[in-house]
Amino acid sequence: MTSILIIEDDITFGMMLKTWLTKKGFEVASVSNIARAQKHIEAQQPGLILSDLRLPDHDGIYLLKWMSEKGLRIPLIIMTGYADIQSAVQAMKLGACDYIAKPVNPDELLKKISEALQGKETTTNSPISNTPGKKATANAPAYLEGESDAAKQLYHYVNLVAPTNMSVLINGASGTGKEYVAHRIHQLSKRSEQPFIAIDCGSIPKELAASEFFGHVKGSFTGALTDKTGAFVAANGGTIFLDEIGNLSYEVQIQLLRALQERKIRPVGSNKEITVDIRLVSATNENLEQAIEKGTFREDLYHRINEFTLRMPTLKERGEDILLFANFFLDQANQELGKQLIGFDAKVSRALLDYHWPGNLRQMKNIIKRATLLAQGSFITMEELGAELLEAPSASASNIALRNEETEKEHILEALRQTGNNKSKAAQLLNIDRKTLYNKLKLYGIDL
Known part of the structure; x- marks a missing residue:
């Protein structure tokens, strides 16, 4: 179990963060100033540190310099507001692996923690370099560009x-x-x-x-x-x-x-x-x-x-990349959910390739994460994949899909009529994502 040290003088926020991270499976300790943080770090050697930039006795930059002098290579993420982002950049040059702006987005924080811990596993035990301008390798986005x-x-x-x-x-x-x-x-x-x-x-x-x-x-x-x-x-x-x-x-x-x-x-x-x-x-x-x-x-x-x-090409236009992304998202889901799935069975692979993916990469990531959670064996099967992929694109989709501005409103109204004003199903029928449909409803003054 990874241990995390939170350094935050806002006691309420610190406790909320501690409770949330504990539920996510981390062992979490919280202190309110740098002096207590130094004692905890020397005694416990946490796996990762989340530190507010500005604290009552010192700031995060002071802590980074102290860690560098001690030869402590512990991933540290700075939490800060807009006004202090320049200081956060300075902190990254001194060895912080990342920063996150307040108010903290939980999903973004979890992603940054995951990336920081991945970076820790792939680096050596050499002391932190405080050479100005050095980039933190752990800050590389977790993303696949594709080969299509x-x-x-x-x-x-x-x-x-x-x-x-x-x-x-x-x-x-x-x-x-x-x-x-x-x-x-x-x-x-x-x-x-x-x-x-x-x-x-x-x-x-x-x-x-x-x-x-x-x-x-x-x-x-x-x-x-x-x-x-x-x-x-x-x-x-x-x-x-x-x-x-x-x-x-x-x-x-x-x-x-x-x-x-x-x-x-x-x-x-x-x-x-x-x-x-x-x-x-x-x-x-x-x-x-x-x-x-x-x-x-x-x-x-x-x-x-x-x-x-x-x-930006749609996922369907990147046919060669579909299974690459599917396996990439499976690896991410395995890590986040503590699972060890190997891959997809033949029917699922075929379904992934045949599906039209109106929500593109975001939709695929969500579907595969859900399937990973539900899977009981070593492979994801059609049983876990979910109903949306089992349904082939509607035969009328090509007839109703948006073509031009003159007929857009008529197509949208017809899709809503066919689906009983269900926006999600209407968007799927129109072969567009929900956000685009909401924008179109607003544009044409269609009030549901």
Whole structure:
């Protein structure tokens, strides 16, 4: 059982984290300052450390230097807010294997812990190097790029555009791996030692988007109880990834365009302009050219974010990669669930290849994780695979699938009628993912 040490002076948050990680099968201890952490580390030698950056007596950087002097090679993940991300990057140069922004996303934290522990197993017992600029090998994303022609072409383009400073627009359906590609562009760029900040534009209320991007000063609006550092300042020198950029309101699009043109931002409620240097990578599963024609997306912003376009192939277009990804996700599920499955039986392999995968890689990962949990033998069988893969694509799917803007609304209404307004089944019938369907319902004002 892996032991984890939490160093967190927010006692409530520390206890919540300790309880959650204990349920995940870890042996967890928690302390509230660096002095107690040092005593625990010397006595217990934990397998991994989760440390807040700022603590009452010292900070995480002080702890890293102390560990380096002692020759202690223990994976350490820094927990921090936007305002301290530059310090988190400094901590990584001193040996921290990763950082995670608060509020902590549990799934993301679990993934980072897994990656850090994997990195620990593959490294030697030599002391931590505190050479500035040294990259942490444990921070490499757990991802498979694939061997199909579509994958090779995609990553050829990624390798070409990454070293430049061009703004990149990634087009692709949900679940195809757009954020991984954005992160890969950052890793291969000259900004790789600087922050990578990802923002889901679809989840930000439009009234808070300006604050999220540019920050705000205390008292600038109701609820602004403290100053907030926005993503543009947090990512200064690095890369900002704006996922689902088509969801931004027209007003925020204007502010974003100005920030990109002038390389200056102004926090909400402030008269002070701040100069920023960021590289922008955006992603969308919408047709932004159609949005421009409708007047919902600015053409000048489109050209600013679209100096280079990457198209993400769907999983179905990557037939040679389907079984590669299936085995890759099986390996991940084995590790996360403590199982030792060998693979898939012949019928399952055939079903995986024949299925149309409307949810792409994300859908496959979820299906295989569930099947791994249910499997009783050494191989995943059709019994564990789930009903959605047992059902062949509807014969009427090709007739109802969205073709063009003029008939889209009619097709959507017909799919909803056939499925009794079941959005999940309607999306499957239309051969699109649920997120795309929700965007279309909003676009056409279809209220269920």
